[in-house]
Amino acid sequence: MATIGIARYITVRTTVAVTVGGLFGSLFILFLQVFDHYTSTESFCTTCHSMELVAVPYRESSHYRPASGVRAECGDCHVSQGLFAATWDHFVGSRDLYKQLFGANYDDPVINALHLPEAAFAAREWFAERQSATCYRCHTLEAIYGERPATREIHLTQSAGKSCIDCHINLVHRPVPDKKVFKREAWNRMIEEEFALPAGSAEVLLTQ
């Protein structure tokens, strides 16, 4: 008589292993959930001083203090939705931590401002690759009314094939021009002027 044969494997040891493994697995999932959530908050991100610098304009922006009272935290925009995607984003994002520890001194406001454009370009690419997926967490195209009738009309009739980032940049952080028209030299001169540094010092600082 044929047996399923599965009973052979249901031993005390496997039962304990599956139970313990399942329990730890569940706990790990829960941990990830909490971890992803915690590491997406403003308070966590700004524990690095370099992030505090980019958070300053954010706190002045409409995403920090919207009329609706719905605040977008760092991860709401910069971390994908879904446990696995969010974990993956955090895993990839850990290279920022590596750079923070072993790279340039991003805590220095000058160094930070000089490197900002590349960070902005990378963030914009990230948004574009995902068709601005994180924006849609809060924003619904059909619900964008704006203050003028034209706002709604344009969003409904002109947005085919586009996602938010194609039109809306420089909403939250310090404005950086589009990569296509960005001029490194002019940016360096502007930062030097802003921090009263001698001309040419930006180039030196960037190589450090």
Added chain:
Amino acid sequence: MSYLVFSPLLLRCLLVTLWFMVVSLPVQAAKVALDATHWGIKAGEGCVSCHQTASSGLHQQWQQSAHAKAGVNCLDCHQAKAADSDAFTHEGEVIATLVTPQDCGRCHAEEYAENSGSIHSQSRLLLLNRTGASEAELDAAGCSVCHGSRVTLKIDGTLATGWPNSGVGRLNPDGSRGACSACHGRHQFSRAEARDPQSCRRCHQGSESPDHEAYQSSRHGILFAAHRSEMNLQNDSWVVGKDYSATATCVTCHMGAAPGINATHDVGMRDIWNLGGVVSEQQSLVIFENGETRDLPLSQPAVRKGDTLARNSGESGVVKAVAAPARRRAAMSKVCLECHGKSFATAFFTQFDAQIERYNLEFAIPAQALMQQLYDDARLTPTPFDEPLELSWWRLWHDLGISYRHGAAMASPSMSSSEGWQKLQQHFYGDFLPQLQQLLGVEPSRQLLKQYWGDRYPAWLTDAAAAAPLMGYESLRPAAIAPVASDAPQITPSPSAGAVGTP
């Protein structure tokens, strides 16, 4: 036969005839030299779909414009190269933050070149150079609204200074000067609007430059108000005597085309007098190698081709050509001749010149010397406007002197007389002289006046008999206002009644 063809006399006759034929051709405004393949960028058509909703007023203006009819779309004017300092991206296209005369010049090359050389485009530079004021002071004092701002951009895409502004001497981030929209308002860029004297009024009104008041109260201005609809303002070609004849506008005399003379966007080219300084002087037009122009008063050393001379900005330039005042006057006179006889036009300019000379001799030159003396003798401190006399002096030459002179230029009696010379006299004798007497005493003031006015010293100041009766007792008689019946009591006028004194 060959004898005839090579006769030097015949050849000369032929050349002269040809020359007359050329100069008497009706000359029109410069045409766009490019063909239509240079505009109508495909990607620009996409702008319209959003902007007719997002900015429908602007879109409608453009739709009614000559640009739209010719197929010139948003991107034709607003396109930029990625390397341009004011470039930004919008909907995937590289856009200029500021459409400058250089951008307009891509098609309107001749107008761009003329305007770039003109006093208009240099008016901020000139002010910076002449007044020594800082950029910030000019902005704070409101000068930039007409003279133009300095527009600076930051690389992060924000406009740092000077915007919005459409002053004629605006200094743009791309190095060009001016704003076509100063006269051709966005987004119709209408010729009719620029040809209408109302367009000039934005800046040429008020004490600095009361041209609108002068024009409006001149015969030309009155005719314009009555016959505006006959002025053909919208017409492509706008040659006086051919396309319109009802009257002359600001543009007609200062920029307009007439048979034998081209239209020009060099707006100060035909002006021979400086009518804004303390003393008016005739000026040559100096044209530099780089296309800029400047006025050179006749009192300054003459220059010729190849000489080096300070430009309006203060930097030096190499002189390419010089047009004497007579040549500038000849250019403007050509416009007059389409409606006036030659003797009429000449006589008008003679009258105008005489009025300016009168202002110089009877007021500006002696009064300026007197003021100089007061400063030299430390009777006035160098601080401007801390003594009442200084403000009176300013009002006299600046507000009233300018009204008089600009009124004279446009044959406006209300400006040259009522607002000009009459008020100049009232304030001279009513404010300036009493303040001078308070400062120096009565007799020393008279001595100074005698010293600087010489034989133009107003005799009635010390000799009542030299005054016109109307200035004194005769003003009390009813006859001074209206004719009186013959049986009314008569007061015998002084036998030695003279002319009204000067100034």
